[in-house]
Amino acid sequence: MLYEAQGIRRFIVVCGYTDLRKGITGLSQIIEGNFHLDPFEKDVLFLFCGRRGDRFKALLWEGNGFLLLYKRLEKGSLSWPRTPDEVASLSKHEYRLLLQGLNPVQPRVREVNPKTAF
Numbered sequence: 001m002l003y004e005a006q007g008i009r010r011f012i013v014v015c016g017y018t019d020l021r022k023g024i025t026g027l028s029q030i031i032e033g034n035f036h037l038d039p040f041e042k043d044v045l046f047l048f049c050g051r052r053g054d055r056f057k058a059l060l061w062e063g064n065g066f067l068l069l070y071k072r073l074e075k076g077s078l079s080w081p082r083t084p085d086e087v088a089s090l091s092k093h094e095y096r097l098l099l100q101g102l103n104p105v106q107p108r109v110r111e112v113n114p115k116t117a118f
Contacts, residue, residue, distance in 0.1 A: 008060070010044045011090040012037070013098065015081040018048035020057055024066045027059045039066075047098070053077035 014030065022030070028039040031046055039046065040061045049056040054077040058069040078098065081088055090098065 008043055008045045008092075010041075011047065011092070011095040012044060013047045013081055013088045013090055014049075015088055017051050017082070018057070020048065020050040020055060020070075022048075022057075024059065024068050027057065027068075028066075031059070045095075049078060049080040053080055056080070 014035070018027075018030065027046065027048060030048075031037050031039040037046075039059065042061055042063050044061070046059045047056060048059070055070070055072040056078060058067075058071075060067040060069070080098075
């Protein structure tokens with residue numbers, strides 16, 4: 001369900017570190033207070049990640065209540081965008097890249113030493 005994101009028209013990544021002990025009220029306050037966005041906007045998924053990068057939360061207003069999702073990866077971690085001080089909006093394709101562990105906001109190409117590449 002989370003990967004397919006049926007019915008979601010906008011994905012917003014809250015860059016940087018978020019205290020994942022926060023619940024619906026605390027995450028809503030971050031959306032409103034820090035970024036001046038409306039957490040009650042329907043079909044908009046807000047994504048938050050903690051320091052470890054192996055778990056994240058998502059907040060979605062469904063019209064009659066909030067849906068709070070929590071995911072912990074068993075292996076590996078997400079390459080979450082950390083440096084922008086603002087919220088980044090993603091396309092559905094970029095959202096799927098993020099869930100695969102890639103950073104669609106600031107992609108980085110790792111340099112390879114030609115002497116050790118083979």
